[in-house]
Amino acid sequence: xxxxxxxxxxxxxxxxxxxxxxxxxxxxxxxxxxxxxxxxxxxxxxxxxxxxxxxxxxxxxxxxxxxxxxxxxxxxxxxxxxxxxxxxxxxxxxxxxxxxxxxxxxxxxx
Amino acid sequence: xxxxxxxxxxxxxxxxxxxxxxxxxxxxxxxxxxxxxxxxxxxxxxxxxxxxxxxxxxxxxxxxxxxxxxxxxxxxxxxxxxxxxxxxxxxxxxxxxxxxxxxxxxxxxxxxxxxx
Numbered sequence: 001x002x003x004x005x006x007x008x009x010x011x012x013x014x015x016x017x018x019x020x021x022x023x024x025x026x027x028x029x030x031x032x033x034x035x036x037x038x039x040x041x042x043x044x045x046x047x048x049x050x051x052x053x054x055x056x057x058x059x060x061x062x063x064x065x066x067x068x069x070x071x072x073x074x075x076x077x078x079x080x081x082x083x084x085x086x087x088x089x090x091x092x093x094x095x096x097x098x099x100x101x102x103x104x105x106x107x108x109x110x
Numbered sequence: 111x112x113x114x115x116x117x118x119x120x121x122x123x124x125x126x127x128x129x130x131x132x133x134x135x136x137x138x139x140x141x142x143x144x145x146x147x148x149x150x151x152x153x154x155x156x157x158x159x160x161x162x163x164x165x166x167x168x169x170x171x172x173x174x175x176x177x178x179x180x181x182x183x184x185x186x187x188x189x190x191x192x193x194x195x196x197x198x199x200x201x202x203x204x205x206x207x208x209x210x211x212x213x214x215x216x217x218x219x220x221x222x223x224x225x226x
Contacts, residue, residue: 033214035216040119040218041218042116042199042216042217042218042219043154043199043201043216043219044216045213045214045215045216048213058213059111059213059215090153090154097142097144097159097203098144098156098159099144099154099156099214101153101154101155102153103153104153
């Protein structure tokens with residue numbers, strides 16, 4: 001079954017404690033992306049990657065890092081999380097023009 | 111860069127009536143405009159899209175129109191049903207082929223309530 005998976009789905013952490021949210025797709029898509037969703041602000045792109053070892057900043061990249069060492073995985077790294085990074089995060093991969101979103105990761109930073 | 115404005119932020123319509131959600135964009139290079147539906151607690155899912163070489167596209171009860179001159183596009187849902195209740199997002203992208211160095215910019219969303 002074609003899908004995008006994210007882990008963990010829910011995470012509570014404390015300020016400054018490094019964390020990684022994993023994203024994996026099994027559709028051999030080249031383009032992958034991370035979004036955060038906040039009430040009243042919609043979906044905002046954090047980082048995207050057009051292929052292995054190619055990543056670019058989206059609209060809100062501050063405080064985040066990504067890597068794309070292999071095609072199927074695109075982890076999101078928060079080196080020193082802060083409360084303003086509390087949000088719902090979606091990973092997505094793209095085939096043609098259609099984006100397939102993962103199930104989301106709800107992150108709470110205390 | 112691209113900026114996408116979406117209105118209204120909340121919309122309530124009687125079941126069976128039509129709903130219209132409007133978006134405007136700023137970058138004249140944008141040429142691909144998808145719409146996503148996000149049900150409560152679920153992920154966004156593509157429901158319809160339109161490219162700049164087309165003025166209107168229809169899929170059953172859903173239609174999208176595009177006015178490139180005015181830089182706006184709209185989602186029309188006819189004969190609304192309870193299952194249409196969701197948040198709808200418009201988006202704009204400057205490339206048809208996303209294998210280029212381009213972002214996709216979303217509107218802030220419209221929460222649609224279908225009233226019984």
